[in-house]
Amino acid sequence: xxxxxxxxxxxxxxxxxxIRYLSKRRQERIGLIGDTLRREDFDLVLLQExxxxxxxxxxxxxxxxxxxxxxxxxxxxIGSGLCxxxxxxxxDTLLYQYxxxxxxxxxxxxxxxxxxSVGLGGCQHGGHSHFAPRFLQLHAEYCxxxxxxxxxxxxxxWELAQFIRHTSKAADVVLLGGDLNMHPEDVGIRxxxxxxxxxxxxxxxxxxxxxxNGCTLVPKNCFTLQTELLxxxxxIRIDYILYKAISSFTVKCExxxxxxxTAPGMDIPFSDHEAVMATLHIQRQGQAGGATLxxxxxxxxxxxxxxxxxxxxxxxAAQRQRYSAGRMAVLALLLLLVQATAALGALAGLAPEQxxxxxxxxxxxxxxxxxxxxATGLHLFHTMEVKMLQGTEEQMxxxxxxxxxxP
Amino acid sequence: xxxxxxxxxxxxxxxxxxIRYLSKRRQERIGLIGDTLRREDFDLVLLQExxxxxxxxxxxxxxxxxxxxxxxxxxxxIGSGLCxxxxxxxxDTLLYQYxxxxxxxxxxxxxxxxxxSVGLGGCQHGGHSHFAPRFLQLHAEYCxxxxxxxxxxxxxxWELAQFIRHTSKAADVVLLGGDLNMHPEDVGIRxxxxxxxxxxxxxxxxxxxxxxNGCTLVPKNCFTLQTELLxxxxxIRIDYILYKAISSFTVKCExxxxxxxTAPGMDIPFSDHEAVMATLHIQRQGQAGGATLxxxxxxxxxxxxxxxxxxxxxxxAAQRQRYSAGRMAVLALLLLLVQATAALGALAGLAPEQxxxxxxxxxxxxxxxxxxxxATGLHLFHTMEVKMLQGTEEQMxxxxxxxxxxP
Numbered sequence: 001x002x003x004x005x006x007x008x009x010x011x012x013x014x015x016x017x018x019i020r021y022l023s024k025r026r027q028e029r030i031g032l033i034g035d036t037l038r039r040e041d042f043d044l045v046l047l048q049e050x051x052x053x054x055x056x057x058x059x060x061x062x063x064x065x066x067x068x069x070x071x072x073x074x075x076x077x078i079g080s081g082l083c084x085x086x087x088x089x090x091x092d093t094l095l096y097q098y099x100x101x102x103x104x105x106x107x108x109x110x111x112x113x114x115x116x117s118v119g120l121g122g123c124q125h126g127g128h129s130h131f132a133p134r135f136l137q138l139h140a141e142y143c144x145x146x147x148x149x150x151x152x153x154x155x156x157x158w159e160l161a162q163f164i165r166h167t168s169k170a171a172d173v174v175l176l177g178g179d180l181n182m183h184p185e186d187v188g189i190r191x192x193x194x195x196x197x198x199x200x201x202x203x204x205x206x207x208x209x210x211x212x213n214g215c216t217l218v219p220k221n222c223f224t225l226q227t228e229l230l231x232x233x234x235x236i237r238i239d240y241i242l243y244k245a246i247s248s249f250t251v252k253c254e255x256x257x258x259x260x261x262t263a264p265g266m267d268i269p270f271s272d273h274e275a276v277m278a279t280l281h282i283q284r285q286g287q288a289g290g291a292t293l294x295x296x297x298x299x300x301x302x303x304x305x306x307x308x309x310x311x312x313x314x315x316x317a318a319q320r321q322r323y324s325a326g327r328m329a330v331l332a333l334l335l336l337l338v339q340a341t342a343a344l345g346a347l348a349g350l351a352p353e354q355x356x357x358x359x360x361x362x363x364x365x366x367x368x369x370x371x372x373x374x375a376t377g378l379h380l381f382h383t384m385e386v387k388m389l390q391g392t393e394e395q396m397x398x399x400x401x402x403x404x405x406x407p
Numbered sequence: 408x409x410x411x412x413x414x415x416x417x418x419x420x421x422x423x424x425x426i427r428y429l430s431k432r433r434q435e436r437i438g439l440i441g442d443t444l445r446r447e448d449f450d451l452v453l454l455q456e457x458x459x460x461x462x463x464x465x466x467x468x469x470x471x472x473x474x475x476x477x478x479x480x481x482x483x484x485i486g487s488g489l490c491x492x493x494x495x496x497x498x499d500t501l502l503y504q505y506x507x508x509x510x511x512x513x514x515x516x517x518x519x520x521x522x523x524s525v526g527l528g529g530c531q532h533g534g535h536s537h538f539a540p541r542f543l544q545l546h547a548e549y550c551x552x553x554x555x556x557x558x559x560x561x562x563x564x565w566e567l568a569q570f571i572r573h574t575s576k577a578a579d580v581v582l583l584g585g586d587l588n589m590h591p592e593d594v595g596i597r598x599x600x601x602x603x604x605x606x607x608x609x610x611x612x613x614x615x616x617x618x619x620n621g622c623t624l625v626p627k628n629c630f631t632l633q634t635e636l637l638x639x640x641x642x643i644r645i646d647y648i649l650y651k652a653i654s655s656f657t658v659k660c661e662x663x664x665x666x667x668x669t670a671p672g673m674d675i676p677f678s679d680h681e682a683v684m685a686t687l688h689i690q691r692q693g694q695a696g697g698a699t700l701x702x703x704x705x706x707x708x709x710x711x712x713x714x715x716x717x718x719x720x721x722x723x724a725a726q727r728q729r730y731s732a733g734r735m736a737v738l739a740l741l742l743l744l745v746q747a748t749a750a751l752g753a754l755a756g757l758a759p760e761q762x763x764x765x766x767x768x769x770x771x772x773x774x775x776x777x778x779x780x781x782a783t784g785l786h787l788f789h790t791m792e793v794k795m796l797q798g799t800e801e802q803m804x805x806x807x808x809x810x811x812x813x814p
Contacts, residue, residue, distance in 0.1 A: 074794040094573050165499070166527065169577035387486065388481065
């Protein structure tokens with residue numbers, strides 16, 4: 001850094017798994033994370049699943065000295081769980097919620113309470129007057145819902161990619177960190193990387209140290225659900241640091257590290273996820289590095305086409321489910337009407353004797369009301385799902401046309 | 408346009424008030440809007456409150472010849488109501504939902520069904536290879552809820568402004584059209600304009616033709632609620648076309664028109680709102696026109712401070728309401744517990760005689776359950792409101808610091 005226009009940027013990313021009353025040894029772990037961050041002195045710290053604002057305040061009080069700038073992204077009843085600590089001033093922030101983030105009927109899925117959002121912050125490195133790259137730091141978290149199927153993930157990956165494309169032009173360097181809940185070879189990750197031009201710090205790193213294959217959910221971490229990792233004896237990699245230089249800068253990943261099942265020098269881990277730590281080397285260059293995207297364009301057409309096919313499959317499934325739910329609701333309503341007619345008939349004395357035993361008659365009515373409510377809720381849910389999938393498919397179609405027309 | 412690098416852009420903006428089964432003479436008006444748009448040949452058409460996708464499809468079928476590119480922004484169960492027709496290719500789109508857009512408990516407010524979102528589309532004028540400005544067109548609609556008070560509007564104005572700041576850097580020209588549901592002198596509009604640098608087409612227009620003061624809700628329109636406009640005999644201006652040149656372009660508003668209570672040459676209006684039509688003249692220039700914002704900066708500090716004060720007032724009101732609702736819920740719960748104890752006591756034969764008449768006892772319990780549910784819902788609502796207002800206040804504080812530190 002002595003005089004030459006370059007900068008070493010150290011980033012820390014962690015899904016903290018800090019759910020009040022639910023996460024094991026939460027306060028102890030938050031304390032440990034704070035101590036480590038204070039000792040290590042990173043430039044930028046991206047934390048996910050810090051659900052309690054009290055935990056954020058504790059961290060902020062502890063880290064105020066070395067990370068004078070911080071932000072907690074507020075949204076919904078519980079918040080987004082996203083927060084950032086920075087050595088550089090955070091100039092402004094924006095929170096984007098994925099369109100999936102709004103199915104309040106599906107309370108059991110917890111969608112509404114999960115951090116399905118991406119937080120954006122603009123920072124500026126103000127050390128040198130002639131070298132002050134503007135950073136756009138984003139961090140995202142995907143809900144760990146069990147039943148989210150591929151098309152849903154693709155819609156989110158697409159929305160995240162579109163959001164990054166639309167917001168990144170004001171920055172010199174874009175950084176994305178977070179728990180993306182997708183494996184590196186998943187079409188969602190390929191779509192996100194291909195459509196934004198972001199590079200994977202693990203793949204690009206000159207030096208790597210940590211869990212094999214850069215995994216961030218590993219069996220040797222005592223908080224992971226061992227049964228979930230049975231098919232993956234080495235673990236899985238779902239936490240990422242991605243980066244991209246926008247204007248006349250180049251970014252290289254010098255080093256990537258992960259924790260390995262425990263916090264350094266301790267016997268408990270920070271979280272059920274491993275932390276990801278990257279050291280990036282940022283330099284000013286004469287020419288913008290726009291070659292990556294254009295050379296990858298034919299491949300990009302394939303990725304978008306693959307994603308669009310998957311979204312189409314999901315769309316047809318959602319349309320079928322919407323139809324089934326609607327039909328079920330209509331049947332339940334018909335049953336109720338028949339029962340009401342029979343009951344009114346019996347009351348008016350038209351029927352010579354009571355046609356059904358009272359108890360089973362009431363139980364049947366109760367059941368019909370339940371089915372009607374459930375089926376109507378499902379119908380509404382799948383209507384939103386269909387609209388969302390249709391919207392994404394149309395956007396992908398638009399993107400493919402643009403890719404093919406302007407090669 | 409003959410050879411010189413300039414472009415005349417004609418924009419049409421209208422809140423269509425097209426709610427199925429509710430809006431008067433909807434189909435007739437949609438037909439009329441389609442006919443006019445086909446005849447007039449604008450470059451960009453921004454429509455709000457097109458709630459039925461069927462209406463959009465009808466318009467699309469009619470307008471396909473003169474506006475080959477169009478997009479309907481899908482979201483939620485009903486959609487956003489926003490659609491755009493364009494002579495230029497729409498390269499990509501993004502829908503941003505305000506954070507207020509997610510209070511499903513408050514179904515009676517209709518928040519969830521209102522178009523509290525902003526749609527963004529990137530277009531490119533591809534006529535000349537040496538003159539192809541990229542447009543960012545946004546259009547927004549604010550819910551017409553009666554009880555939305557000033558701090559809520561300010562949060563939305565701030566989110567809209569932040570979204571525009573973060574997404575506009577990729578464009579040469581930013582256009583914002585829509586029903587902002589704020590008067591020109593409202594602090595929300597001043598905040599939006601000041602913080603983004605957007606200019607008001609009505610204020611800047613060289614020629615104006617239409618309702619006095621550019622009003623777009625006028626008493627002579629037969630669909631407006633006359634009682635609402637009693638304090639404003641000329642009407643109010645709440646529909647806007649705003650614009651801004653980002654890079655080496657200049658934009659001037661040559662002409663602004665509004666309809667005047669009826670569609671041109673007809674006896675019925677397009678909608679309960681008047682349409683706004685602007686002709687912009689876009690020219691390439693050597694130097695970026697960044698002077699507007701910096702010269703207005705001291706005033707901007709005042710506007711943001713004023714807005715922040717208002718948000719603070721709203722925050723304290725919301726905190727009081729959250730506290731009251733929480734207290735009410737606790738009281739209702741206590742009453743229920745007392746009743747349950749009394750009922751159990753009576754059942755167990757501990758009380759010598761029945762202490763209350765059965766009917767009033769049950770009614771009281773019923774009332775307590777109702778109050779408990781309502782108060783809990785209100786408490787959750789105000790918790791979200793507090794978080795949202797806190798978040799906005801913090802962002803405004805951050806913005807003020809940045810404004811004061813980098814003058």
